Amino acid sequence: MTFAVAESEIDVLLVEPTGEGAPGLGEQLAEANESLTIHSVTDVGRARAVLRDTVIDCAVCVHDPPSIDGLEVLSAIRERTPELPVLLAVDTERSARSVLDTGATDVVSLIDGRIDRDVVTNRIENAVAGSRDRDKFEQVFEQATDGIAIHDPRTGAVLESNARLAELLGYDPDDPAPVGIEDFAAGAFPAHLLMISNLYGDHEVGGQRVSKGTVINFFVNRALAGEPITVYEPGTQSRNYVHVDDVARVYVHSAERLLDRRERGATGVETFAVASEEDPSVTTVAERVRTIAREEAGLDPEVRLVENPRGNETLVEEFAVDTSRTREVLGWEPRHGVEETIRALIRRKATDGA
Numbered sequence: 001m002t003f004a005v006a007e008s009e010i011d012v013l014l015v016e017p018t019g020e021g022a023p024g025l026g027e028q029l030a031e032a033n034e035s036l037t038i039h040s041v042t043d044v045g046r047a048r049a050v051l052r053d054t055v056i057d058c059a060v061c062v063h064d065p066p067s068i069d070g071l072e073v074l075s076a077i078r079e080r081t082p083e084l085p086v087l088l089a090v091d092t093e094r095s096a097r098s099v100l101d102t103g104a105t106d107v108v109s110l111i112d113g114r115i116d117r118d119v120v121t122n123r124i125e126n127a128v129a130g131s132r133d134r135d136k137f138e139q140v141f142e143q144a145t146d147g148i149a150i151h152d153p154r155t156g157a158v159l160e161s162n163a164r165l166a167e168l169l170g171y172d173p174d175d176p177a178p179v180g181i182e183d184f185a186a187g188a189f190p191a192h193l194l195m196i197s198n199l200y201g202d203h204e205v206g207g208q209r210v211s212k213g214t215v216i217n218f219f220v221n222r223a224l225a226g227e228p229i230t231v232y233e234p235g236t237q238s239r240n241y242v243h244v245d246d247v248a249r250v251y252v253h254s255a256e257r258l259l260d261r262r263e264r265g266a267t268g269v270e271t272f273a274v275a276s277e278e279d280p281s282v283t284t285v286a287e288r289v290r291t292i293a294r295e296e297a298g299l300d301p302e303v304r305l306v307e308n309p310r311g312n313e314t315l316v317e318e319f320a321v322d323t324s325r326t327r328e329v330l331g332w333e334p335r336h337g338v339e340e341t342i343r344a345l346i347r348r349k350a351t352d353g354a
Helices: 025-032 044-053 070-080 117-143 162-169 179-187 216-224 245-262 282-298 324-330 338-352
Strands: 008-017 034-042 060-062 086-091 107-112 150-151 156-162 191-197 199-202 204-205 209-213 229-232 239-241 266-276 302-305
Touching: 008 025, 008 044, 008 070, 008 117, 025 034, 025 209, 034 044, 044 070, 060 070, 060 117, 070 086, 107 117, 117 216, 156 179, 179 191, 179 204, 179 266, 191 245, 199 245, 204 229, 204 245, 204 324, 216 229, 216 282, 216 338, 229 245, 229 282, 245 266, 245 324, 266 324, 282 338
Parallel strands: 008 034, 008 060, 060 086, 086 107, 191 266, 199 239, 229 302
Antiparallel strands: 150 156, 204 209
């Protein structure tokens, strides 16, 4: 998981239409965050010129055909800079499904021609932080003296391994056959596969408070800004939430067990689910934020249902996760709850704007 903390100035390529009725995203983004340098253009040709002459950290494009075809712009960006984070802004009154699964990093909503500045800025920072982290990781990955493997958390299949791991285990990194962490660990070393639910909450690192751009933080920010809390349809979709502090504790429990297993000569993979007993719907979370905002800050934000631009979103009404083995074997259980976290977050932000 990447927790976005802006390290430096961020250069943003913005492609949007001009004229009457244009959203004016450049001004909105510049006002939202002084660390953003906005390079505004109005067509794909000028976008190519900026990419040729300027180092861009992230691109934001308004998908507004026929004046601007966001998919054409996305294709042009990918041709020159395949790894550049690209956000497509889509009017929620239109169908956004045509822009999904096209290689965009994310889709953001235009509501009445406006964006939620805090949300979009947060997503830009998250995308850029993730991109910069990947660059750093690739350097470490290739130069590391330890063996490193990247695996699919759903299947355990190893997606990529570095040269050092191949050397240590006699594994061919160019072999296209799927190899799982189970294959590496069997008879060699103890390993844990942690299946972590939706992370939420924040914490301090070096005196700076950092957090992930989750739906809970999004709702709280909108409520405190006096803006509607927008919920993607149908609103009944459920999520299981687990607090970052609880996840940090499970890492400690995991490390202790791994050390014990290694001392006993045990090898192989153990899998543990890391989740809470809370799986509220998105609408339920929004209503909780509204209620607590009223109690703690005297605000009464509207909860508004809007069109869902993410056609591939998981839409289940229950998201229960069995963590009994994690509790029994690792001696871990979650301590934080969604409601108490929302209340603490609103109290702190309403008091000091943190």
